[in-house]
Amino acid sequence: MKDCGTCPIQHRAVCSYCDADELVELDQIKYYRSYDAGQPVLWAGDHMEFVASVVEGIASLAQAMEDGRTQMVGLLLPSDFIGRPGRDLAPYNVVAVTNLTLCCFRKKPFEELMARTPHLASRLLEMTLDELDSAREWMLLLGRKTAHEKISSLLAILATRDAALRKQKPADGAAFDLPLTREAMADYLGLTLETVSRQISSLKKRGVIELKGKRRVVVPDFARLLGETGDDVDGGMIS
Amino acid sequence: MKDCGTCPIQHRAVCSYCDADELVELDQIKYYRSYDAGQPVLWAGDHMEFVASVVEGIASLAQAMEDGRTQMVGLLLPSDFIGRPGRDLAPYNVVAVTNLTLCCFRKKPFEELMARTPHLASRLLEMTLDELDSAREWMLLLGRKTAHEKISSLLAILATRDAALRKQKPADGAAFDLPLTREAMADYLGLTLETVSRQISSLKKRGVIELKGKRRVVVPDFARLLGETGDDVDGGMIS
DNA sequence: GCGCTGCATTGATCAGGATCAAACGGACAC
DNA sequence: GTGTCCGTTTGATCCTGATCAATGCAGCGC
Numbered sequence: 001m002k003d004c005g006t007c008p009i010q011h012r013a014v015c016s017y018c019d020a021d022e023l024v025e026l027d028q029i030k031y032y033r034s035y036d037a038g039q040p041v042l043w044a045g046d047h048m049e050f051v052a053s054v055v056e057g058i059a060s061l062a063q064a065m066e067d068g069r070t071q072m073v074g075l076l077l078p079s080d081f082i083g084r085p086g087r088d089l090a091p092y093n094v095v096a097v098t099n100l101t102l103c104c105f106r107k108k109p110f111e112e113l114m115a116r117t118p119h120l121a122s123r124l125l126e127m128t129l130d131e132l133d134s135a136r137e138w139m140l141l142l143g144r145k146t147a148h149e150k151i152s153s154l155l156a157i158l159a160t161r162d163a164a165l166r167k168q169k170p171a172d173g174a175a176f177d178l179p180l181t182r183e184a185m186a187d188y189l190g191l192t193l194e195t196v197s198r199q200i201s202s203l204k205k206r207g208v209i210e211l212k213g214k215r216r217v218v219v220p221d222f223a224r225l226l227g228e229t230g231d232d233v234d235g236g237m238i239s
Numbered sequence: 240m241k242d243c244g245t246c247p248i249q250h251r252a253v254c255s256y257c258d259a260d261e262l263v264e265l266d267q268i269k270y271y272r273s274y275d276a277g278q279p280v281l282w283a284g285d286h287m288e289f290v291a292s293v294v295e296g297i298a299s300l301a302q303a304m305e306d307g308r309t310q311m312v313g314l315l316l317p318s319d320f321i322g323r324p325g326r327d328l329a330p331y332n333v334v335a336v337t338n339l340t341l342c343c344f345r346k347k348p349f350e351e352l353m354a355r356t357p358h359l360a361s362r363l364l365e366m367t368l369d370e371l372d373s374a375r376e377w378m379l380l381l382g383r384k385t386a387h388e389k390i391s392s393l394l395a396i397l398a399t400r401d402a403a404l405r406k407q408k409p410a411d412g413a414a415f416d417l418p419l420t421r422e423a424m425a426d427y428l429g430l431t432l433e434t435v436s437r438q439i440s441s442l443k444k445r446g447v448i449e450l451k452g453k454r455r456v457v458v459p460d461f462a463r464l465l466g467e468t469g470d471d472v473d474g475g476m477i478s
Numbered sequence: 479g480c481g482c483t484g485c486a487t488t489g490a491t492c493a494g495g496a497t498c499a500a501a502c503g504g505a506c507a508c
Numbered sequence: 509g510t511g512t513c514c515g516t517t518t519g520a521t522c523c524t525g526a527t528c529a530a531t532g533c534a535g536c537g538c
Contacts, residue, residue, distance in 0.1 A: 073375035142381035143429025190382025
């Protein structure tokens with residue numbers, strides 16, 4: 001994998017396979033955008049004039065029903081990609097969960113570049129397939145896991161992704177910040193915020209996690225946390 | 240869209256944008272396979288030596304937990320695509336729900352063809368994005384809808400797809416066959432088969448649907464069925 | 479200090495679906 | 509015919525998580 005110079009994080013997301021020339025082109029059509037926590041990035045139905053990758057912070061994709069029920073359908077951490085070449089309208093609400101910086105590429109030139117760059121296109125396909133896999137993992141969680149297992153799964157996911165950002169494996173005793181409010185976790189998991197709060201309290205009481213303040217989580221024994229998720233614990237990553 | 244001659248249905252799925260030359264190449268690497276209802280096509284973790292499109296019948300993708308809980312994560316109707324270029328191992332169990340005929344393409348040559356055929360690659364990306372969208376729609380269903388809304392949504396989806404196979408819009412009074420057992424519907428919806436059965440009985444009692452035998456469904460008023468789904472009824476398709 | 483606001487926790491109660499159990503009905507073999 | 513098998517329906521009961529409600533707690537402006 002190449003180091004992409006002035007734009008390391010987001011270029012890793014979209015062009016880890018592309019050549020120097022394409023990097024230069026990408027550099028020419030990119031621009032940065034920042035959002036405050038809670039600020040909407042896109043509403044469902046908006047015209048999307050850019051695709052983007054997350055540089056810093058967290059964004060969520062969510063679907064809402066008319067009566068206010070909402071379900072988060074995507075959680076975008078640094079290096080994740082927003083947008084869909086070939087589509088014009090945003091299919092979901094995109095909201096900045098924390099302060100957020102995006103590296104945006106104007107859609108038209110990006111698509112043109114993609115059409116000329118097989119590696120970029122196949123990288124996009126690969127990323128989309130990864131997203132599809134994680135969506136399907138998520139479906140198992142929503143459809144079949146108990147509240148208990150849902151919370152444990154979410155904590156395990158966050159701990160893993162947090163460690164991955166530092167290029168580490170999740171380790172016993174590792175600490176990370178909960179980037180989501182109880183309500184956002186509830187929307188992620190298909191629960192109410194009260195249930196989320198209760199389950200977190202229960203995990204704390206049973207010593208599976210420790211809380212430093214309300215947001216910092218310490219996982220003394222990562223394998224034990226995994227044991228609470230209901231997942232196949234030794235299940236190797238399937239590529 | 241081209242008519243693909245000897246192989247109309249499945250070619251429409253994978254190569255509606257490709258040229259005659261590519262059609263010929265696809266023809267050379269294809270072969271058919273049939274499965275009986277209930278028969279497994281692939282187990283999670285199997286090596287996949289082919290990609291395929293569904294010619295006739297229905298297949299399901301499902302994830303299973305160790306204790307037997309299972310969640311369907313994909314329902315493949317004629318013209319849907321199975322397999323992922325670039326991946327070696329099947330990520331889910333694939334099972335023939337009804338008698339099933341696949342048109343298979345050996346994976347290696349298919350991938351080589353794809354690498355040389357931008358249109359084929361971008362068509363694949365488009366199809367994958369569609370799948371991602373429907374997975375996310377499904378997540379809303381699993382996370383936030385009531386049993387009642389879930390059943391109605393499933394019936395609406397099946398009615399719509401059934402009509403689409405005949406190139407029609409779902410019409411009032413249209414009838415279609417329920418291709419799934421109560422248990423398969425339960426796995427689709429994240430419910431138990433008893434709840435599925437009760438909800439169907441309730442819809443029947445209230446006159447939203449009629450049952451001819453156990454499998455044939457008549458929808459006298461399609462808009463009324465849609466009204467039971469909890470979905471934004473006038474919500475246009477977002478592309 | 480005060481009150482206000484936004485998130486989180488905790489409690490009491492309720493209800494939607496799960497679970498356990500029995501019975502039904504059609505297809506099929508004999 | 510009888511019996512069995514499988515998918516389905518229906519009933520009775522239980523329990524998980526939703527709902528309604530009160531309280532806690534930290535940050536912040538005044």
